[in-house]
Amino acid sequence: MADALSVIPASVLRNLSDKLYEKRKNAALEVEGIVKQLALSGDHEKISAVIKLLAKEFTYSPQANHRKGGLIGLAAATVGLTSEAAQHLEQIVPPVLNSLSDQDSRVRYYACEALYNIAKVVRGDLIIFFNQIFDALCKLSADSDANVQSAAHLLDRLVKDIVTESDQFSIEEFIPLLRERMNVLNPYVRQFLVGWITVLDSVPDIDMLGFLPDFLDGLFNMLSDSSPEIRQQADSALSEFLQEIKNSPSVDYGRMAEILVQRAASPDEFTRLTAITWINEFVKLGGDQLVPYYADILGAILPCISDKEEKIRVVARETNEELRSIKSDPAETFDVGAILYIARRQLDSEWEATRIEALHWISTLLDRHRAEVLCFLNDIFDTLLKALSDSSDEVVLLVLDIHACIARDPQHFRQLIVFLVHNFRVDHSLLERRGALIIRRLCVLLDAERVYRGLSTILEGEADLDFACIMVQALNLILLTSSELSVLRELLKQSLVNAAGKDLFVSLYASWCHSPMAILSLCLLAQAYQHASAVIQSLVEEDINVKFLVQLDKLIRLLETPIFAYLRLQLLEPGRYIWLLKALYGLLMLLPQQSAAFKILRTRLKTVPSHSFNGDQLKRASSGNPYSQILHYSGSQITEDGNVRQDNGNLQNGINFASRLQQFVQMQRQHRMLEKSQEQSQARSSSTLSKEGPEAEESRGPQTSDSNLPPSRSSRRGLG
Structure with a gap:
């Protein structure tokens, strides 16, 4: 400290902390001259003392004007050092970086100015502080003071120039920092981040594509920003990366596919369209690499097939057909069970088009991997039976095609007929609404005689006589009237x-x-x-x-x-x-x-x-x-x-x-x-209610007596 005071006049130090900018500026020029003379003489010990004095007594001072003077003084010292500055950066830069987060906006402004001037002198030597500078600039891009923002933008452009011309920049060290900030919602920060991604991607020696999975989700997140400018910038960046992917021989499709699958379900229309477009390209380009992710991709595609936006529907359908055309072997990590799970889940979709495509997938898997699908039959059979009650005739017909395919084996045929009769028994409305359609279609697919013999065998021993009568009437009417049963x-x-x-x-x-x-x-x-x-x-x-x-x-x-x-x-x-x-x-x-x-x-x-x-x-x-x-x-x-x-x-x-x-x-x-038993039960129930009176009936609440049974069998027997 004494060495510094011996070379810097007290008047200079006094003016360096003056409230007037001109006095501080003139004092800084004198510091620059003093440091330049010390550098020429090679007295780096005194130079270090001067820098230490400026940092400790000024930049860390509680007085704002002292801090301003210290910053301009450090910048001046750097200019005086010129080519010798690199060896003193460890002393010069940290105090300036600290001042970038000062509570006083004018101090932050001067910190930006000081770092700008320092960077102009040392250029690529500043790279060792890049992550700290980037972190500070990220915060300053959203500064509440417009002047500070403006100064930060100038500094940002200079740092970008330095990085693009440097061979010392470490993308590996930078990516974690970028990934950490990609989900910030502030629009200024988002613009700042997209700007850096775009700049770094333009540098031939920097492999941003290899790290795309680390910040891809953040870019997709920006597609739904309220600012049109940010959406456009994010879209441009994504479009550029997609083009690079098409020209790149090796890309980590898997990690990115996981991100795209999530984004394909975004409530934002533009995000969904972009995600499904990427998935479309990935399916075309990724090939075998995507086999482990087929189920997840299908889970994203099927809902989009029914999207309210036509563009999304078109791309989703194209992607679905592309994916189905790829023939994979279960031995090669192709998970039949996972695909079936997705298809089964989508059978509950409110959208008919999605349910139809889900059934097409089950049918395709049955055709290609019958043995594997039958291993999972217990997992999907109940869902397929419920689908017979679907409001769409096309869905019901596709379900029947699948059931018929499964029922080619005798044991599965028996299982189908038993489950079908069970469904008709527990849901009479299904028999009324879909009975004829289901039976007629099965007769076409599985041979009418086989179907009717199977149903008759089950109904012969049916314990529920009411249901047996209704079912027989329905079958008889179908037999007498349907063209499919002419043989x-x-x-x-x-x-x-x-x-x-x-x-x-x-x-x-x-x-x-x-x-x-x-x-x-x-x-x-x-x-x-x-x-x-x-x-x-x-x-x-x-x-x-x-x-x-x-x-x-x-x-x-x-x-x-x-x-x-x-x-x-x-x-x-x-x-x-x-x-x-x-x-x-x-x-x-x-x-x-x-x-x-x-x-x-x-x-x-x-x-x-x-x-x-x-x-x-x-x-x-x-x-x-x-x-x-x-x-x-x-x-x-x-x-x-x-x-x-x-x-x-x-x-x-x-x-x-x-x-x-x-x-x-x-x-x-x-x-x-x-019938007599039912009539007697009804009579007893009516008699009991009559004796107890309406008050007793109300106090007892809803009844589940035989009086709630379906109409007597004699009223049901007949043709149907």
């Missing part, structure tokens, strides 16, 4: 002369027993007219109610459709089809005379050629054409206990019709017993 109808028409037809008839009969109208429809379709007549004769009083007659009305109207044209033509030969005529008259006798169905059927029967039917005609008809329906029940009757009295003559092509009738009668007895 099945043709096979059933040959039940009495064809072994395959007989097997199908017997298979369906067991479950069709749940509905009298379904059984009658099946018999008429199979041309088992004598048995149809026997079924009609077996009906008891409890079966004939309003709901039953409604179903009968539907059957009569169906008999007038093209499907039953063969039956109407057979009425031209009443002597040959005596049992058909008897069955139709039996139906007519069940109908009220005032009903429209009665008039329709009576009108049809009036067109039958008038013949007398004696015993000889009956015998000739039964011994003629093998299609003849004149079957010999040989006196089989319904006994008083409801059973069928059988004899050995009741066989046609191996079908024991007497046994079948016994099966039908027993099933209907079960239905009637359940």
